[in-house]
Amino acid sequence: MLVSAKEMLTKAREGKYAVGQFNINNLEWTKTILLTAQELNSPVILGVSEGAGKYMGGFKTVSGMVNGLLEGLNITVPVALHLDHGTYEGCYKCIEAGFSSIMFDGSHYPIAENVEKTTELVKICNEKGLSLEAEVGAIGGEEDGVIGMGECADPNECKSIADLGVTMLAAGIGNIHGKYPANWPGLSFETLAAVKEKVGDMPLVLHGGTGIPEDMIKKAISLGVAKINVNTECQLAFAAAVRKYIEAGKDLEGKGFDPRKLLAPGCDAIKETVREKIELFGSANKA
């Protein structure tokens, strides 16, 4: 059964570790992430962008697939199905489709409008027992057509959103979606500490988890980050492994063209990436 992310993130913040959110694109991705979390006895959050939801045939298809896999694979660790960077309309669609967690990305609205829309969503999520993530200060880079500016959040704005009763808060601290450029100055721990000072115990979310150096991840967790989103790194690992298989001509040998064989190296690569992240974030054996 899907669960809200509230309890797993409260435990993570208190225990000084973070739960990974891994974005899904299809059955193979979802199955691999679930099996890896189960093997490591770790809670996990499956992230679905609106683009990925559309690709998979709509949010209801996604929720049906994930619920089917939880039962079919006998997954017993806590799993949240979470809308990633949701629009206001997308949030309603996912609530209706049976997601257990949503993110309303109101960072591009003027703060008053972000507050108004978030307030409404807090009420609905509380009624339905869902967790809600809000964002302040756009995350840099590009993800699935969503382009952020990479700003550092204003800690006072973070407090005004946190005080509305959201479950978790994504604050921009110089993090970027996708690969980090060579001249990236790193995370702004000054901003993160100032945000934490204002929002107290609220679990904080670090987007753009791909390629952040290990020491920065650990420091961010020590400053209140309880959820870390990873997407591009799984995609890169998957693509490289499948390319290697095809370039070696394996798809031409025997039944190597069978999609179950062709995609298997990609799934193994995702598994390794997810395993590394779960171990780095410290959520193994925390289910």
Ligand code: G3H
């Ligand atoms: O919302 C999802 C992410 O923030 C993932 O970022 O693609 O840089 O790992 P990433």
Ligand code: ZN
């Ligand atoms: Zn993100």
